[in-house]
Amino acid sequence: MGDGSKGRGAAGMLGLKLGLYIITYEDPAMGYGHLDVARAALDGGADALQLRGKEISGRDMYYLALRMGEMVNDSGNRCLFFVNDRVDVAIAARADGVHLGQQDLPASRARSLTGEGMILGISATTVEEAKRARSDDADYLGVGPVFATPSKADAVAPIGLEGLARIRESVELPIVAIGGIDVENASSVFEAGADGIAVISAVTAAKDMLEAVRRLRSLVDACL
């Protein structure tokens, strides 16, 4: 552990493809749930799908993860499926990987639980966090928030394209940029060195989620 090389886990072996990474959300008042976002992500051709919901009970998270894993398999797409925060749920539901924020279980401990067979993603806002994630054997980084975002009211201040570029220069891990990314600014994010974009609002706030995913898909394909 911590030899400073790239992650040893599943990511390297898979040749991680994370260009369009969609994170689920639910808004009962707006009439959609996590599975609706997953459906649009899969039908629209996302490369990765993450189930995130801090307020969901362990049991509901497990059953949602099971269902999403089935949806991915049934779709026949090569879409990677991640569970946010709950390493136990990710393992129990046989997700492809787990994504951890800085307030979640420490990455090195998570790796002990998942073993090398699962993909480990870590959120990083600073160069220091990015380097630590690399030495903790992360397979990719979620870097941001790049721009201000309505989806995370408690998020830290945006790091901007400059902050993203600094982290890009400091580590060789795949970087998925996150935070306020949409069809208008996505190309600038790729220009700053991101390997992929993670979105929530750009999909869930759209009138037609599937159409939003398709537009993002075309844009990512044009940028990569």
Add this chain to the structure above:
Amino acid sequence: MGDGSKGRGAAGMLGLKLGLYIITYEDPAMGYGHLDVARAALDGGADALQLRGKEISGRDMYYLALRMGEMVNDSGNRCLFFVNDRVDVAIAARADGVHLGQQDLPASRARSLTGEGMILGISATTVEEAKRARSDDADYLGVGPVFATPSKADAVAPIGLEGLARIRESVELPIVAIGGIDVENASSVFEAGADGIAVISAVTAAKDMLEAVRRLRSLVDACL
């Protein structure tokens, strides 16, 4: 799995001693935290200690669990240490076991993660839940709420001593009764067939937590 026999896990081998089982809580406004409750539990001679805090981040839960595990070891007491809900945290912090409610990861999935080396406790309110927990390889049951309790505003209706006795008759697993138990009613709970009592408020609402644990300890010793 699920052969209907008693749990195959660590509990059977250890000859589980769960007479006085104390669950942590924090109330910053009252000036105490999880570690203060743990300190009182250990100094007062509790048989088991459970870290519970649904609102705690994965990272904080992990570090709290590590610290509590150290406190238990340093005390020299033979006190079992459990983590509530988070199977990943329990494993990462090398707790003796994990305790799961009906809204947490399903017990059979949790057992796959912990293996046979950890103690698995499951909350049960009904005979049906108790029997399912047994077939899911639980090592002990947390049964309640026996009485109304101020610690869990969202708890279901109390099952009373009658409900406890019905579950006692239906399964042979060790039963730790929970919910509104204090020095006044504890002996009736043991008479109804409990092998132990789990308390929160009976300790945390006391002016002197250590003194409260000691009084409960004497009472449990007199009942068992």
